[in-house]
Amino acid sequence: MVNIETSIENYIKYLQIEKNYSKYTIACYRKDIQEFLLFMDEQAIPALDLVKYADTRLYITSLTEHNLSKRSISRKISCLRSFYKYLMRENIVSENPFASVSLPKREQRLPRFKYEEEMEAIFDSIDLTTDLGKRDMALVEMLYATGMRVSECCNVEMSDVDFSLMTVLAHGKGSKDRYIPFGELAKDALLDYIGHSRGKLMAKGGQSHNFLFVNQRGTPLTPRGVRYILTNMIEKACGNTNLYPHMLRHSFATHLLNNGADIRSVQELLGHSSVQSTQVYTHVTKERLREVYNNSHPRA
Template sequence: MNKFSDESVYSFIEYLQIERNYSDYTINFYKKDIEQFALFMNAQGIKSFSDVEYVDARLFVTELYNKKLARASASRKISCLRSFYKFLLREELVKENPFALVIQPKAGVKIPNFFYEEEMNVLFEACMDSTPLSIRNLALLELLYATGIRVSECANIQLKDLDFDFSTILVKGKGRKERYVPFGSFAFDALQTYIHHGARNELMKGQETHQYLFVNSRGGPLTASGISHILKKVIESASLTGKIHPHMIRHSFATHLLNNGADMRTVQELLGHSHLSSTQVYTHVTKEHLRKTYMNHHPRA
């Protein structure tokens, strides 16, 4: 691409970082989507972003469909390029947004998988051991289920983020947004045991002190991939079957709260969702739960 295009992309990325406060993870996707569109432009002989017309945008989307791209991925790319051109319009670098009228594919509602309460109890029992690793794993599992935080958020928790007086934790979420999330008595006890009864210190093994809450077997900070690996091992040891992944604990947190009467706005705030629509997907789970309960217990069902 020419100098104008390179500067446009750089300015847009800077805008996402500073004004929109997007995470590096999200910005990476934006970069890749724009790079893919730039390759398409080169193939079509289009020299500048300002030369792109609506028909070119439609052709790009058609190519996405021809590649059998998932609807969610295609929708994300269209949304990215629409935002990019909206920024270029604001900066008066283009005269129109060729993606403004491009229709995004409607994604079907994907109902999240979750663990039933009985299955969660099986997971907790799989961590009931006196070894430092088992004590850590129980504290990890209890905190994830008690708060519904993401695995990536859990990896960034430091000791100073815990407030045992109020049973709350400071969570640094997507887009560098911070929120306080409460945790219950089971997580409280498991964390106290892990931190204050020697398990964490034993795992540290005299390593240089750091303040991350969860540590690996070598004493270093536990990464998000490390947490996922541990959870998968716990799930395997519990002999649970079916399509299972660690993020289901977050889904279980939200589903169980709603099943037991929590309001949608509260669950949204606890999960750190920017939009209520992200939380509403869990109502499909609760409606199915209500339907099954009704069918099993109503005498006229």
């Protein structure tokens, strides 16, 4: 009998080396698999190759009873289906008990975004007289101007930014790199930050690296650090709403479509492998049109 922990660690290495998944995605996969192992213990299932289709249905029922969303359940089942597919490839199990499991239909959740005037209020709230303020302005301009994922933004190095072409190289999911253009306002903010603040912040912590965005100690900025920055920023701007990194990505896509960009171009800018992932933003623009119509038409 193959050791379960060994199988999991080999699978994690497979995700790292062959699939090139991010650390965050791998951590989620590990957590989902470990939770399923707890379920196996509760059901007295001693080995991975002894899990049957009926067990998978019981597992889904237990997830539902814990009030997990359909989205979360679908993610967990997809993870376990992929795990067993790997185990079959390695001849550790003979069948995939999750292969025939139908995923619960996801509820459609429209992405939350900021209106253009709200974005202006956020920019106006940033104090450009401080080194951290210059950093914050460059950070928000970069996220909003490019629609990059926060993990992509944190991984941008100095050499990835081309100021003559006004593009930045984003290292996307699955080693899918793409060049994204940015505008004059983002360029000005980046040059101001690089020319006046980045070196000072790095000198405080005696740091030496090539990452573009740094924290107050000069070390590379992390996604958690970006969330902290945006939380403080929104409190200064209006204080009665939320701002999280992905909301800037949502705002980027929504504003492009609202102003006439075609969906294929937005798909490429966002780094979506399928246009279906981008189409959710067309629903947002339709909702906006309906809101304008209902507020403006005398017989709406």
